[in-house]
Structures are given as C-alpha cells and as structure tokens.
Amino acid sequence: MGRKIPLLVLVLAIAGFCYMLFPIVVVVLAGLTAGEFLTFPPQGLSLRWVVAFLQSDKYLSAFFFSFRLALMTMIVATIIGTAAALFLSRTRFVGRAAMRAFFLSPVVLPGVVVGFALFAFYISTGSSISRTIWGLWIGHILYSTPYVIGTVGAALAAFDISLEEAARSLGSSPWRAFRRVTLPNIGHGIQAGSIFAFIVSFGQFEVSLFLSAPNSEPLPIAMYNSLRYQFDPSAAAAGIFAITLVTASVLLTNRLVNIRRLLERQHA
Amino acid sequence: MTFRKLEPTRRSVLKSGISLGATAAVSAPFVNHAWAQDVSYDGEVFDAGGATLNIGEWGGGWEEFVRSALTDQFEKDFNCKINWDSSFPWFPKFVTQGPQDPVFDIANWNLPNLTQTKQAGDYFLSVDEVRENVPNAADCWSFAFASGAGVTWAYMPYVYAYRTDSGPAPSSFRDFWDDRFANKRGTYGTENGLMHAFFMATAQEFGTDQYDMNAAFEALENAMPMKVSEFTFNMLSLIERGEVDIAVHIEGEALSLKRKGVPMDVWLWDSRPILTQTKTISRYSDPMQKKLAFALLNRTLGAQFLNAFGDEFLWRPTNAKASITAQLAEAGVMNTPDAVEDFWVPDWDFFVENKLEITDRLNQIFGL
Structure with missing residues (x-):
C-alpha cells in the first residue's frame, strides 16, 4: 500500500523535477534544430547537427578523450574516496572535522580557483606535468573524490559496525571481514560515488580550462570553443551525446546492481 | 642520539666556496635559453628535427580551418610537431609561468589581452626583432605593427x-x-x-x-x-x-x-x-622553437594562407600583396594604400x- 503524499508536496516535487529536466530538454531540442544557430525553440527539426557532430574529428576525439579521462578518474577517485571515508568514519582524533572539511574543500571552492591553483602549483614546484594529461587527470581526481567520500561516508554511517566486529570475533581476518561483510553493505554507496565521480569528471569545465593539455581537449572545452567561435548547434548535438552517455552509465549501473541482487537471492 | 655541532672552519668554508664556484661555472654554459643563443630566419624551409612548437590559438571551426590550410602542411615541411592549445585565456598562463619559461612559443591574440600581457613583463620580441626575421612582414601595412609586440595578420x-x-x-x-x-x-x-x-x-x-x-x-x-x-x-x-x-x-x-x-x-x-588578429613570438623560447615561430608567422602572413582565410571567414589581410576575398571585393572593399589609410587601432x-x-x-x- 502506497504512502499518501500531501498534494502541495506532490505539486512542488513535480515542479522541481520539471525545473531540473527543462535544461536537458532545451539542449536536446536545440541540438535537433534545422536552423543555423543555437537557439530555442528550434527552427524545425533535423538531424543535420547530430550528423555534423559525428563527422567532426574535433568533437569525436574530444568526446572519447573525455570518456577515457572520466573512466580513469572514476577508478582512482573511488579507491581514494572509499579509503578516505573509511578513515574518517573509523578513527577518532582531534581535528577530524577539520580534516573532513579539508577533504571536501575542492567541491566548496570555485572550480576556476582549484584549476588555477593546481596550475600554479605545478609551475612553482617545477614539475613537468602542467598542461599534460597527467596534470589534468590529477585535477579531475581532486575535484571528483569528495563526491565519493560523501556517498561512501553516508553508507558507512548507516552501516552497523557490530556486524564486522562479529565477523572478527568469529575468527575472520580484518581484510576478510571487510571484504565479506562491510564491502557488500556499503557497495551501493561506492557505486553511487563512482558514478558521481564519472559524471563530474566528464562534465568538468573550470578545472580543465587551466589544466587541459595541447591537442587533448575535453568535450566541455571543445563545446565552449564551438560556442565562442561559431555558435552553431553542433555544441548542443554534442550535449545530446554527453547526456545519453551519462544517462546510460547510470542506468547500466542500476541494472548491474539489480542483477547482482537477483543472483544473491538465487544463491540464498 | 648525539648531534654533531656545526662549526665551520676556514678550510671548510674555502672548500665549500670553491665547490659552489665550480658548479656554477660548469653549469652556466648549459642554460638553454634564447638570450644566450640568438637565431635568425631567412624565409626558407628547414628541417626542425621533430621539434615541438607550442602555440596558443583559437579553437572550434577556426582551428579546423587553420590546421587544414596552414599548420598540417607546416608540420610536414618543417619536420616539426605543433602543440595546439585553445584553452583561452592566455594571460594567466603566461604570467604564472613567467617570461623566461613561456607557455607558448607563438600565440594569436586579441589586442586587449596582448597588451595586458605585454605590460606585465618582457614576454615578447619587439616588432623590429620580428620584422628582421619574417620576410613577409615587409609587405604589411603600417597598422599591422601598432601593437608594439607582434604582427597583425588579419583585421x-x-x-x-x-x-x-x-x-x-x-x-x-x-x-x-x-x-x-x-x-x-x-x-x-x-x-x-x-x-x-x-x-x-x-x-x-x-x-x-x-x-x-x-x-x-x-x-x-x-x-x-x-x-x-x-x-x-x-x-x-x-x-x-x-x-x-x-x-x-x-x-x-x-x-x-x-x-x-x-x-x-x-x-x-x-x-x-x-579589430585585429595579432601573433606574438616569445622572447625566451628555445632557439629552434623561436626559429619555427618565425617560419610559422611568415607563412601566416603569406598571401596564399591569407587569401584562403579571407574566403572562409571574410577577414581582411594586412599583407598588401594578398587579395580581398571576392565577397567583400564585390561590395567595393579594396586592399590599397588609400583604402586602408583611415584605419586605426584603439590605444589598448x-x-x-x-x-x-x-x-x-x-x-x-x-x-x-
């Protein structure tokens, strides 16, 4: 039996969803326009700008570069973020709150500040990674990891630590107890965090503005350049593919999670 | 645990001084910057031995056209690789790295940003230094040098x-x-x-x-x-x-x-x-990069590229020997001394x- 939702809350929720979805609808329709410029409402519907995107070496290489970058970022951010969340939730020491704030600071600070600060740091330390793919990767990891810390931290807060302690008391090693008891319970948080990291990295603009390497342009930078010098709807067409990729990754992950649950039930 | 007290003697001080002096004397000749080694360019094609030229240029459709009409062939002719960076703005990048470690060997600018960078330090070769090494600059109208730090190639x-x-x-x-x-x-x-x-x-x-x-x-x-x-x-x-x-x-x-x-x-x-498009060459680029920058600027100022660029984007050339694209010429636009004498560049x-x-x-x- 479903719970009753007050009408006012329901209306506000629907309005909120519409408000959030509207920009996506605008991007999709603007990318399907038959007109010459990126405008809304579209001047007729056509696939000409989608075709232009698919035929553009510049856009396609930017798209796949962003995809690879986001994937690499997601892997490292998930490992570091999970470890940091475990550290923050399992240890008690003076300054823990300050350390949590420190870990989350890249999200709080404007992206431009983070990007420029990293760029200046690379230069001042004489490292050779400024304006290289590795420097850009570090920037994306820095910016994406707090999302993993946040979601895994929330999962750990809901996790009953006595379950792990019970496993230990029955002779399980710390690693085995973590792998067999804790990890399955916080898995959803890790998955959600990794998806966030992927999405944040894929759409990251401000950090990339200062750190992107020559000849290796992430998609948001390529879209910005297109708007700056052409303002044709190919940028919106690129946006359609970006939205599709992000949506597909979310759906795919949900699907994988559900399959795993099904398998677990079958084994049970 | 015991700590050794540092008590410098006359002998140790002298030894340290000699070591420092020797280190400085040995390493000084290997400071590989352009102020130590000047270069010149005569307009001929040369083999750059696979060197990399860092350029700051606009992206998007502009980049696609300039690559196809200019830089792809340039890379083949000069046996070099172009690192193309279109993540504007250039100013903070130049200033952060400093004049002696230039972020780009050659950069394309709008004049307000170029002027801002020029005022911040000794980043660019002077107009006279560029003109001496870029033969096609001799054919440019005088307002092409109004920036004081580069050569305007289109306007x-x-x-x-x-x-x-x-x-x-x-x-x-x-x-x-x-x-x-x-x-x-x-x-x-x-x-x-x-x-x-x-x-x-x-x-x-x-x-x-x-x-x-x-x-x-x-x-x-x-x-x-x-x-x-x-x-x-x-x-x-x-x-x-x-x-x-x-x-x-x-x-x-x-x-x-x-x-x-x-x-x-x-x-x-x-x-x-x-409105102008102006290219600068960094003063402290390494010699090979500086020579390549001269060569690329020379090709940019050539009539062949300027004509193609004008046909695509309707910019006018600053080279007197280049032609105005047909679409502007039909409207009466000319590339003659009389036609350009009234043009001026705001005091940036x-x-x-x-x-x-x-x-x-x-x-x-x-x-x-």
Whole structure:
C-alpha cells in the first residue's frame, strides 16, 4: 500500500523535477534544430547537427578523450574516496572535522580557483606535468573524490559496525571481514560515488580550462570553443551525446546492481 | 642520539666556496635559453628535427580551418610537431609561468589581452626583432605593427549589424542611440573586446578623443536599455530572431549572416577602428622553437594562407600583396594604400591601464 503524499508536496516535487529536466530538454531540442544557430525553440527539426557532430574529428576525439579521462578518474577517485571515508568514519582524533572539511574543500571552492591553483602549483614546484594529461587527470581526481567520500561516508554511517566486529570475533581476518561483510553493505554507496565521480569528471569545465593539455581537449572545452567561435548547434548535438552517455552509465549501473541482487537471492 | 655541532672552519668554508664556484661555472654554459643563443630566419624551409612548437590559438571551426590550410602542411615541411592549445585565456598562463619559461612559443591574440600581457613583463620580441626575421612582414601595412609586440595578420572593421526590415539604415555612429532602437540595440559584456572598442569609439565620438571616459560612460548610460551578449555569434542569433535590430559587430562575421539570407546588412563606423588578429613570438623560447615561430608567422602572413582565410571567414589581410576575398571585393572593399589609410587601432595601453575602472562602471550601467 502506497504512502499518501500531501498534494502541495506532490505539486512542488513535480515542479522541481520539471525545473531540473527543462535544461536537458532545451539542449536536446536545440541540438535537433534545422536552423543555423543555437537557439530555442528550434527552427524545425533535423538531424543535420547530430550528423555534423559525428563527422567532426574535433568533437569525436574530444568526446572519447573525455570518456577515457572520466573512466580513469572514476577508478582512482573511488579507491581514494572509499579509503578516505573509511578513515574518517573509523578513527577518532582531534581535528577530524577539520580534516573532513579539508577533504571536501575542492567541491566548496570555485572550480576556476582549484584549476588555477593546481596550475600554479605545478609551475612553482617545477614539475613537468602542467598542461599534460597527467596534470589534468590529477585535477579531475581532486575535484571528483569528495563526491565519493560523501556517498561512501553516508553508507558507512548507516552501516552497523557490530556486524564486522562479529565477523572478527568469529575468527575472520580484518581484510576478510571487510571484504565479506562491510564491502557488500556499503557497495551501493561506492557505486553511487563512482558514478558521481564519472559524471563530474566528464562534465568538468573550470578545472580543465587551466589544466587541459595541447591537442587533448575535453568535450566541455571543445563545446565552449564551438560556442565562442561559431555558435552553431553542433555544441548542443554534442550535449545530446554527453547526456545519453551519462544517462546510460547510470542506468547500466542500476541494472548491474539489480542483477547482482537477483543472483544473491538465487544463491540464498 | 648525539648531534654533531656545526662549526665551520676556514678550510671548510674555502672548500665549500670553491665547490659552489665550480658548479656554477660548469653549469652556466648549459642554460638553454634564447638570450644566450640568438637565431635568425631567412624565409626558407628547414628541417626542425621533430621539434615541438607550442602555440596558443583559437579553437572550434577556426582551428579546423587553420590546421587544414596552414599548420598540417607546416608540420610536414618543417619536420616539426605543433602543440595546439585553445584553452583561452592566455594571460594567466603566461604570467604564472613567467617570461623566461613561456607557455607558448607563438600565440594569436586579441589586442586587449596582448597588451595586458605585454605590460606585465618582457614576454615578447619587439616588432623590429620580428620584422628582421619574417620576410613577409615587409609587405604589411603600417597598422599591422601598432601593437608594439607582434604582427597583425588579419583585421576587420567594426560595424553596426542591423536588420534591413527595421527602418532606415544607420548613416552615422550616433544612430545607435535612436529611440526606435530602445531595447533592440545590442552590445557585449565587459570582457568582450568588441565592447572595449565600442567604449573607445564612443569616447571619441561623444568626447574630446578616445581617452574621454566620462563622455563614453554618459553616452552608454543613455543607450540603455540594451541587450548585452557575451559572444558575437550569439549576437547574430539575436539579430536573426529579431530580438536585436542593431548591434555592435565586426564586418566579416556579420556578413556571414547576410549570406544566409537574413534581412540584414552592415554599416562601417565612420571613425574606422579595426579589430585585429595579432601573433606574438616569445622572447625566451628555445632557439629552434623561436626559429619555427618565425617560419610559422611568415607563412601566416603569406598571401596564399591569407587569401584562403579571407574566403572562409571574410577577414581582411594586412599583407598588401594578398587579395580581398571576392565577397567583400564585390561590395567595393579594396586592399590599397588609400583604402586602408583611415584605419586605426584603439590605444589598448590606455584601456588596459584603466580597465578596472571601466569594467566596474560598465557593469553598473548594464546592471550586472
């Protein structure tokens, strides 16, 4: 039996969803326009700008570069973020709150500040990674990891630590107890965090503005350049593919999670 | 644990001094910077041995065209690799790395940003140093060297882009202020170079000269309400949709909209200021990179590239031996001494020195 939702809350929720979805609808329709410029409402519907995107070496290489970058970022951010969340939730020491704030600071600070600060740091330390793919990767990891810390931290807060302690008391090693008891319970948080990291990295603009390497342009930078010098709807067409990729990754992950649950039930 | 007390003796001090001196003497000749090794270029093709040239250039469709019309062939001819960076702005990158470790060997600029960087340090070769090593610069009009730090290779006059179905065509700079254009006139945000030029031209028109800021502020206040856009191509879409009837613009881009059949045209400002594309060469680039930069600038200034570029984007060439693209030539545009003598470049040094005040005040006027 479903719970009753007050009408006012329901209306506000629907309005909120519409408000959030509207920009996506605008991007999709603007990318399907038959007109010459990126405008809304579209001047007729056509696939000409989608075709232009698919035929553009510049856009396609930017798209796949962003995809690879986001994937690499997601892997490292998930490992570091999970470890940091475990550290923050399992240890008690003076300054823990300050350390949590420190870990989350890249999200709080404007992206431009983070990007420029990293760029200046690379230069001042004489490292050779400024304006290289590795420097850009570090920037994306820095910016994406707090999302993993946040979601895994929330999962750990809901996790009953006595379950792990019970496993230990029955002779399980710390690693085995973590792998067999804790990890399955916080898995959803890790998955959600990794998806966030992927999405944040894929759409990251401000950090990339200062750190992107020559000849290796992430998609948001390529879209910005297109708007700056052409303002044709190919940028919106690129946006359609970006939205599709992000949506597909979310759906795919949900699907994988559900399959795993099904398998677990079958084994049970 | 015991600590050894450091007590320098006369012998140890002398030994340290000799070691330091020897280290400095040995390492000094290997400081690999251009101030130690000068280069020259005579216009011929040479083998760069696979060297990498770092360039700062615009991206998007501009990049695709310039690569196909210029740099792809350049890489083959000179056996080099071009590192293309289009993540603008260049200014903070140059300043962060400092003059002696230039972020780009050659960079393409709008003049306000170039001037800002030029004022921040010894980043670029002087005009004379560039002219000595770029043979095609000898064929350029004098305003190509107005920046004092590079060579302007293409330009466009500032214009009003206006809809032809919105009433009589403008015939003077002050027509922008006509009542009929209230809230239908368009200009740009305070970071856009077109707004900077419009400000200087407005000062010249309404005040004593281009430096009369108060006259410009007052005139722009009287021009409100205006539609304020960030990019020129966004402004074209506003004109196409009829949200703007008259707008500050540049010749070639505005005419590209006319070519698409939109009922609009352009009117050149009678004071004839121009928007420029200017390339600089970094003073402290390594010798091979500097030589490649000379070569690339020389090719940029060549008639072959300028003609192709003009056909694609309707920019005018600064090289007297290049030709005006047919679409502009049909409208009477020429590339002769008489035709270009009235063109001038706003005093960007003045603008940059007063930029904070101008930006602050314009933001107030625009309500930003």
